[in-house]
Amino acid sequence: MFNIPAITWSLTAVLLLSGSYxxxxxxxxxxxxxxxxxILHALMNILMAAMLWxxxxxxxxxxxxxLTGAALWFVIQAVARPEFKTFCAGNxxxxxxxxxxxxMAGAALMLAMMNQGTTPAQGTAPAQTMTMPMPATHHAMAAAPQNTATAMFDHSPALAILPTIFFGAAAVAFLILLLRGRATATTPSHASAPRLPVRAExxxxxxxxxVMALMFATMAV
Incomplete structure (x- = not known):
């Protein structure tokens, strides 16, 4: 799928747009x-755009x-005591x-899975550069002598299923919030300027x- 330039460029544009925001x-x-x-969100989007290429x-x-450190940083904020008001406040x-x-953890996992998919097996020729691991690559790697990287890569499609479902559901949830925000913003009592950043977010x-769901779905096939 990601060998199609139009899809790769479209995903890159979305990631760079989000990173710029x-x-x-x-x-x-x-x-x-x-x-x-x-800054961490901008960096994550840049790294994911670089991942596509x-x-x-x-x-x-x-x-x-x-990315793992960024995930830990957000975990610390999520579990911080209420008196730390600069961290996440309220439920x-x-x-x-x-x-x-x-x-952040999903992006780190995706990078790790791609690293496994593009690491050549011991004693074989270097793998051809590609944007995402494809099924043909998986079969070629399975036929080669097994080492640690290829053994872990054999389980990568199964590992990608759960993140695909999770981020797909998250996309639907945020879309519902966006549509609900548009509906309330059309009423006079909610037609205020602060609604725009929330809807944009x-x-x-x-x-x-x-994008995360689509990239993980490609790894799951």
Whole structure:
């Protein structure tokens, strides 16, 4: 699927759009925590866009480490005590931080799975560069002598099923929130300026979750 240039460019555009939005929010934010959160979101979107083109494969471990640290950062915010008001406040804020932690962890998992799919087996010729692991690659790797990387890659399609379902459901949930926000924003009592950033955030979250679900679905086949 991702060998089709139109799909790859479309997903890249969505990720870069979301990354630019978060970078802009980071520049405008007055709170340090919000600035860090938006910077991490912008970085995640950039890394995922680079993932589509298999860019900087030598820094794969560093990218996974950064995304894992970002996931831990959002977990800390989600479970922080209420007196830390700069962190996630209220049940809705904690749920949001927990989701963002899962998003960062999902991106790290995706990078790890791609690294397994593009690592050549011991004693075989280097694998051809590609954007995403395809079924043909999986069969070719299975026929080669098994090492740790290929043994783990044999389970990658099964690992991708649960994230596909989760992020697909998240995309639907954010889409419902977006449509509900549009319906309430049309009434005079809710037609205020602060509604736009919330609706934009829901829209980008829906797009981001849909991209994650699509990329994991490709790994699951």
């Amino acid at each position: 978060h970078a802009l929010q980071a520049a405008r934010s007055r709170q340090r925590t919000d600035r860090v959160n938006n 298999n860019l900087a494969p030598t820094t794969m471990l560093a990218q996974i480490a950064v 809705q804020g904690r749920l949001k931080c927990a989701y963002h932690a899962l998003t 829901h829209g980008l979250e829906a797009l981001g979750a849909a």
